[in-house]
Amino acid sequence: MVPLAxxxxxxxxxFVIGAAGILxxxxxxxxxxxxxxxxxxxxxxxxxxxxxLDDLRGQVFAIFIITIAAAEVAIALALxxxxxxxxxxxxxxxxxxxxMRG
Amino acid sequence: MTVSEPGTPRAGQPxxxxxxxxVFFLLFSAIAVGAALTVVLARDxxxxxxxxxxxxxxxxxxxxxxxxxxxxxxxxxxxxxxxMVLFLFVIMMLDIRQVAIERFLPxxxxxxxxxxxxxxxxxxxxxxxxRLVDEAPDRVAEATTVAELGTRLFTHYLLPFEVVxxxxxxxxxxxxxxVRREGAE
Numbered sequence: 001m002v003p004l005a006x007x008x009x010x011x012x013x014x015f016v017i018g019a020a021g022i023l024x025x026x027x028x029x030x031x032x033x034x035x036x037x038x039x040x041x042x043x044x045x046x047x048x049x050x051x052x053l054d055d056l057r058g059q060v061f062a063i064f065i066i067t068i069a070a071a072e073v074a075i076a077l078a079l080x081x082x083x084x085x086x087x088x089x090x091x092x093x094x095x096x097x098x099x100m101r102g
Numbered sequence: 103m104t105v106s107e108p109g110t111p112r113a114g115q116p117x118x119x120x121x122x123x124x125v126f127f128l129l130f131s132a133i134a135v136g137a138a139l140t141v142v143l144a145r146d147x148x149x150x151x152x153x154x155x156x157x158x159x160x161x162x163x164x165x166x167x168x169x170x171x172x173x174x175x176x177x178x179x180x181x182x183x184x185x186m187v188l189f190l191f192v193i194m195m196l197d198i199r200q201v202a203i204e205r206f207l208p209x210x211x212x213x214x215x216x217x218x219x220x221x222x223x224x225x226x227x228x229x230x231x232x233r234l235v236d237e238a239p240d241r242v243a244e245a246t247t248v249a250e251l252g253t254r255l256f257t258h259y260l261l262p263f264e265v266v267x268x269x270x271x272x273x274x275x276x277x278x279x280x281v282r283r284e285g286a287e
Contacts (some may be wrong), residue, residue: 001120001123002123002124002127002167004234004235005229005230005235006124006127006131007127007164007168008229008230008235009226009229009230010131010134010135010164012222012225012226012229013135013138013222014134014135014138014157015225016218016221016222016225017135017138017139017141017142018138018142019218019221020142020214020215020218021141021142023207023214023217023218024142024206024207024211024214024215025142025205025206025207026205026206026207027147027205029147029150029151029189029192029193030141030142030144030147030150032189033141033150033151033154033189034141034142036154036158036181036185037138037141037154037157040157040158040161040181043161044161044164047165047168047170047173048168049234050168050170051168051169051170052234056246056250056251056254059170059172059173059246059251060251060254060255060259062170062173063173063176063251063255064262064266066176066177066180066181067180067266067269067270068266068269069180069181069185070180070181070184070185070270071269071270071272071273072273073185073188073189074188074273074274074277075273075276075277075280077188077189077192077277078276078277078278078280078281079280080192080196081192081195081196081280081281082280082281084196085283094207095207095208
């Protein structure tokens with residue numbers, strides 16, 4: 001039996017690593033990958049608590065999160081391809097995407 | 103993970119199995135954290151993508167340790183199968199090697215790292231300080247079957263399930279509209 005605290009700690013570590021990638025990296029694709037990493041860290045927490053409390057809801061929510069993450073990646077990559085087309089085939093850096101004055 | 107016989111009592115599980123589980127947990131989580139660091143630190147986006155694949159596979163293995171084999175299968179299919187192939191496909195389709203020169207944002211690294219350290223400290227102190235984490239479970243949870251999960255999903259969570267399927271459809275249509283060339287009506 002693995003203690004719940006271990007899973008929670010692993011989830012926190014992966015979450016912080018993913019957040020570091022999102023905040024520090026310059027490549028849009030890597031930023032998206034780090035977003036997936038953070039979502040997965042949250043899923044680990046859901047499943048670990050679901051197992052700990054013997055409750056199916058943890059897994060149900062995990063399935064929903066995975067589905068939404070897949071939809072999000074599809075949209076994000078489509079946006080990226082559209083952006084590349086708009087910018088004449090060069091992948092912009094994260095700090096250069098300011099079309100909407102963000 | 104062995105599925106116990108219907109009549110076998112779970113309480114009499116040997117101690118060795120539990121230690122074995124902890125060893126496996128440490129192995130999987132060590133690889134997962136190493137791969138996650140590689141995702142953030144790698145110069146080449148292809149290396150990042152492959153490291154992310156390794157990390158997600160380890161998480162799938164952890165799901166099996168958590169007695170959720172169906173979720174592990176979903177993780178492998180959706181993440182390692184579909185999402186990562188999508189990433190690799192976009193990486194191969196677009197020439198992105200030019201961005202590999204500078205890995206990190208030029209400004210604001212130190213404040214970001216400070217905020218991240220604070221976040222990590224808060225997460226660990228809040229989560230590990232909570233009462234729920236210390237409580238030992240009254241009994242070891244059985245492995246959930248797909249039938250149980252499906253029944254729950256199609257009774258209690260039918261509305262969210264349908265909403266998610268509509269969201270998937272919207273994402274599909276949206277992605278097609280976004281990548282369609284302008285003037286190709």
